[in-house]
């Protein structure tokens with residue numbers, strides 16, 4: 294399927310990432326811990342997914358709490374005060390409440406009182422969807438400073454009796470502050486796409502307006518995430534590779550020009566298949582799936598912050614963020630890294 298949203302040829306104002314932040318809850322749940330909960334093994338999880346542990350939020354922590362921590366760290370990194378934020382966007386599929394949107398709850402917590410706030414529901418693609426949305430507001434001149442947060446408490450929608458899903462996900466948050474670029478090209482090209490025909494391959498059946506929560510839906514575990522892993526795997530590889538190629542083509546770049554790929558951390562085998570097809574060595578992929586599992590909308594933000602802080606990302610590097618998630622949704626964003634002033 295052809296990606297539906299692409300970068301217009303002449304963008305009025307280039308947009309850069311001016312700061313990043315991340316937060317992962319303290320409690321680590323290892324594969325050995327999971328062996329005690331469901332019928333699984335460390336060996337199965339490692340060979341099928343590359344995951345070794347994931348973080349689990351405390352019972353009193355909600356998604357907005359995780360997101361607020363990451364947001365404050367990103368603001369500090371960018372040297373931006375909360376009051377300067379004009380647009381605050383939270384990408385999540387595990388909101389604190391059905392409404393109000395989690396953006397408003399983060400706003401209250403961090404004191405971003407001059408921002409307008411919203412949430413984006415694009416599952417594991419949410420962070421890149423958020424970046425692209427915020428970028429348009431800045432590029433068009435509507436705002437100068439945006440805060441994009443991907444935050445998830447996936448543990449709150451997992452069925453801890455279902456070994457095929459509960460071992461795969463974790464909690465966390467990543468954030469980025471967006472500002473107009475100073476010298477470089479900033480975000481060079483983005484490709485976003487969706488395919489609603491396959492929504493039920495990865496979804497939560499109940500708790501929404503189609504099937505409101507009831508004693509029956511809870512008894513049937515329909516408020517938990519359901520996934521056809523094998524099908525999702527195939528679509529993830531195909532669509533991420535296609536999005537990457539399209540974004541590169543639009544930018545007039547080749548895979549060899551990309552210094553770092555920051556993929557959604559769903560499965561090490563998915564990342565390996567993408568690396569092979571794009572003919573980019575796995576060493577140029579930022580990978581932390583072993584430590585965090587799949588944190589859905591938080592995953593790219595978490596990995597981005599890690600690579601930025603440990604010095605892997607240098608000014609001038611071409612970085613590609615690559616995502617796929619429920620919906621289906623997918624996307625690729627190419628950015629010329631320009632953070633230091």
Ligand SMILES: CC(C)(COP(=O)(O)OP(=O)(O)OC[C@H]1O[C@@H](n2cnc3c(N)ncnc32)[C@H](O)[C@@H]1OP(=O)(O)O)[C@@H](O)C(=O)NCCC(=O)NCCS
Pocket residue numbers: 332333334337338341342417456457458460520521522523524525526529559560563587617618619
């Ligand atoms: C979920 C996933 C790891 C499963 O790997 P797989 O190689 O496709 O495995 P299958 O689903 O075919 O299952 C193989 C067997 O392992 C079993 N199994 C599933 N989960 C298991 C677990 N945690 N421990 C042990 N065995 C398990 C299955 O029951 C199945 O057994 P069977 O053959 O007797 O029926 C893989 O499909 C995947 O990563 N898919 C993409 C998921 C994803 O990225 N989702 C988010 C997208 S944003």
